[in-house]
Amino acid sequence: MLELLKNYFGYDEFRPLQEEIINNVLLGNDSLVLMPTGGGKSLCYELPAMKLPGLTLVISPLIALMKDQVDGLKANGIAAEFINSSLSPKEIGRVEDLVRAGKIKILYLAPERLALINFQNFLKTLKISLIAVDEAHCISEWGHDFRPDYRNLIMLRRDWPKVSIIALTATATERVRRDIVEQLSLKNAKIFISSFNRPNLIYSVKPKKDAFYSLLQLLKKYKDRSAIIYCFSRKETENLAADLSEEGYRAFAYHAGLDNNLRRLNQEKFVRDEAQIIVATIAFGMGIDKPDVRLVIHYSLPKSIEGYYQETGRAGRDGLPSECVLFFSYGDIHKHGYFIDEIEDADECAKAKEKLNQVIKYSELKTCRREYLLRYFGENNIPAFPDAEREMATNENHDGKNNCRGCDNCLAPKEEFDATVVAQKILSAIIRTGERFGAKHLAGVLQGKAARRIIEFGHDRLSVFGIMAEYDDDEIKYFISLLITKGLLVKIGDEYPIIRLTEAGRKFLLERQKIVLTRPRKAELISEESEPFGSVEYEPELFIELRSLRKQLAQEAGVPPFVIFSDVSLEQMAYYLPQSPENFLRINGVGKEKLQRFGQAFMSVITSYAKNHNLAERPNFARIRRSGAVRSAGRLGSTYDETMQLLQAGLTIEQIALARNLAPGTVISHLENLKQAGKDLRLDHLKPLSERFDKIQAAFRESGGILLSPVREILGEEYSYNEIRLARLFL
Ligand code: ADP
Ligand code: ZN
Secondary structure: OHHHHHHHHOOOOOOOOHHHHHHHHHOOOOEEEEOOOOOOOOHHHHHHHHHOOOEEEEEOOOHHHHHHHHHHHHHOOOOEEEEOOOOOHHHHHHHHHHHHOOOOOEEEEOHHHHHOHHHHHHHHOOOEEEEEEOOHHHHOOOOOOOOHHHHHHHHHHHHOOOOEEEEEEOOOOHHHHHHHHHHOOOOOOEEEEOOOOOOOEEEEEEEOOOHHHHHHHHHHHOOOOEEEEEEOOHHHHHHHHHHHHHOOOOEEEEOOOOOHHHHHHHHHHHHOOOOOEEEEEOOOOOOOOOOOEEEEEEOOOOOOHHHHHHHHOOOOOOOOOEEEEEEEOHHHHHHHHHHHHHOOOHHHHHHHHHHHHHHHHHHHOOOOHHHHHHHHOOOOOOOOOOOHHHHHOOOEOOOOOEOOOOEHHHHOOOOEEEOHHHHHHHHHHHHHOOOOOOHHHHHHHHHOOOOHHHHHOOHHHOOOOOOOOOOOHHHHHHHHHHHHHOOOEEEEOOOOOEEEEOHHHHHHHHOOOOOEEEOOOOOOOHHHHOOOOOOOOOOHHHHHHHHHHHHHHHHHHOOOHHHHOOHHHHHHHHHHOOOOHHHHOOOOOOOHHHHHHHHHHHHHHHHHHHHHOOOOOOOOOOOOOOOOOOOOOOOOOHHHHHHHHHHHOOOOHHHHHHHHOOOHHHHHHHHHHHHHOOOOOOOHHHOOOHHHHHHHHHHHHHHOOOOHHHHHHHHOOOOOHHHHHHHHHOO
16 A cells, blocks of 8 residues: 555655555445545545545535546546536546546546436446545535535445445534434444644734734745635625735635636636635635645634634645634624624524634633644544654643644743732732622723723722733733633623632632743734744755746646645755655655656756755655744744843853743743754753763663653653753753
8 A cells, every 4th residue: 555655646654544544445344534624535535446446436516626636636647537517518428438448547526416317327337446425524414514416425325335435524523423424324434533633734813903014924924825815705805805916916806706707717826826815705715725825814703613723724735834823803703793693593693602702712812722723623632742843842831731832822932920919919909899890990990090980980999909000901901811711710791791709719819829820922923033934944946946847837737736746745855856766756745657747857957956056965865854833933032132141141040040030941942942043052051960961862862852751751750851851952
C-alpha cells in the first residue's frame, strides 16, 4: 500500500486512520468515516480503488467540484471520469463506453443519476468493487445539509448487497451517524472517528474597530495568497469586494443572489489563482474547495459554532499554516438578534439564540480557543500538541493548561502577577453594591466614575468607589471575566447579567487566600507582529517562480493549479532544490506520473535558480523543518526588552521573576522566544551545574528529540521542567 501511495499520490506515509480505514475497505467491510475537512478522506477510497479488481463508484453532491477531482486523479495517472448534468448526452455516452470497456477505475456520480432506470440498468452490467458515498450527512434530514436526491442511494445496497460501502463526512452528530448507517443499510460498519483538531489552523478574534484597516493589514501579510472573507449580507459582500478592488486586490463577491454564470466565473477565478479573494455570505460558499486557502476571515459574526468551524475548515486543507480571524463587535450581535427575533417558531428561535450565545462566548474567551472548539464537538481528550516546536516555547499558558501555540490566547505572551489585592477590591465592590449589578456598572464604581446611575444608587459614597482608578473599563472587565473563569464569581442572567460571588469567592475573602492572574493584553501582538506567511525557510523567490510555472502549465492543461502541484510540494522544492529525478521524486506529492509529466519543467527552473544563487541541493530529505505554526517572536514587545535588560545585568531567573513580578516559567519563555527570534543573549550564568547539565544533555540525546516531557521522564522528579528548559537553551 505504501508503494501505491508513493507511486500514485507521491506521499510517503499515511495520515492518521487512513491505513486502518483502507485495510477495512480492502477486507470487504463497510465503513463510516468521520474526519475533518482536509483530513484526507478521499484517499480512503482512491487508494483501494487502485488495488481492487473492479470499478469504484463515488457519489458526491458537489457537481461543481467533480471535474477538479477527476482532473486531480488523472494528473496522478489514475483513470477516473465523472457523469453529471454538466455533460452532454454525447459526452456521457463516451464515458459509459470507457467504463464498459473496463478502462476506468474510479467513476464519480451525482446522486440524481441513480434515480434513472436506464442508468441503473447500465450500472448493473458492470463489475463494481467499491461504493464510496462522500458528504454522507446529506442523506439525513437531521443534518444541516439534507439533500432529497441522496435518498436515491438506498438502491445501492439493494442492487449490490455484497459490495462494500464506505460513507464519509466531515460533520455528523450521533443522530446523523445512526441515520447514515440505517439509510445506506451498512452492515456491521466499522466507524472511524478522527480528532477534529486542525493543528495547522491558527484561531484569533479581533475587535471590529477600524475593521477595514485591520483587514488590509492582514491581507498585506498574506500577499498573493488565497483568502475567503465571510460577511453578513449580500450587500456587504459586494461593498467589501468593491472596496478591496479599489485597494488593488483581485476580490470578488460570491453569494446565492448572483447570476449562476457570474458566480461560477468568480469561483473559477479563485480556484485558478486569478482572483485572490472571495467575499462570501455566511450562508453560502459550500462550493468553494481549494486546498491552499491561507486566510479565512469572518468579517461578521457567524451564526453558530458548527457553521464557524465548517467555514474556517476551508483554510489550510493542504496542511500548511493558515489563519482564521473573527472580527467581533457587539453591534453584529444585534444584527443577528434582529433576525432571530423574527423567527416565529418559539423552539427554533430559542435554539438560534443559544447558538449565537455560544459564538459570543467563543469570541469573549480568555482561554484556548482550540480547546473550546474541540470540546464543543465533544472531544474530551484535548491533544497534547506534541509538535516539537510547539513545545519549545512555554508549554503552559496562563491557566497552567496545555498551550496550543495556535490561537491568540495561547500565543500572546502572558504575564502573571500577584492579583490578590485586585481580586479583593473587585469582590468587595460586588458585595458592597449588593450583588445586583453587571460588569460595566462595577467597573464604573471601581474607577470612581460619577455616572448618573452610580450617583442615583449612592455608590459614589461607598468605600470602594474609585479604588481602582488606575485601571480602565476594559481592564477591570477583563479581571472580572478571569475571576469568573477561576470560579470566584458567577454571571447570572442573559439580557442584563449581574455578577455575584460564589462560595469559593466568599472563602477567598474570608480566608485571605492569594491569587495569581494574567495581565490584560495591551496591544494586539499576534497578527501584526508575527512574520509574513511562510515559516519554512525555503527560497521565496524560487517559490514565486515555481508558482508562476505552475499557473502557466495549469492554464495550458485547463485545470486548476493545485491539480499540478500543491503549495506543500512547491515549498519543498524551493527548500530542497531537487535536480535529479530521484530527488525530485522525494518531494511530497510527487508520484511517478507527475515526475514524468512535470519533473523536467520544474527541475530546470530549480537548476537555473540554484546556479544563479550558488546553491546546492539540500541533501537531508528526512523531514522538512517547520519553525512553528506562527512565530510570535519576530519583533518582541517591551516586556521582552525589560527581561533582556535584567538578564544582561546578570540577574538569575528567580531575581528577574521577583523584580518583574512574573512567574519564573514566564521569564524562561521570554528567553526562549528571544533566542528563537535570533537575539544574542548573555546566558552563561544561567547554565545548570555541569554535572546536572551533562545528565540533561544525555537525556535529550536518549530521547532523540527536543521535547521536554520524554526528557523529564528519563530524568525523574529530581529535575524540574524549568531546569530542563534552561539547559535546552544551551543545547
Ligand atoms: P478531505 O476530503 O478529508 O477534506 P482530502 O482528501 O481532499 O481531504 O485531502 C486533503 C489534502 O491532503 C489533499 O491535498 C490530499 O492530497 C492531502 N493528503 C491526503 N492524504 C495524504 C497523505 N497521506 N500525505 C500527505 N498528504 C495527504
Ligand atoms: Zn490555544
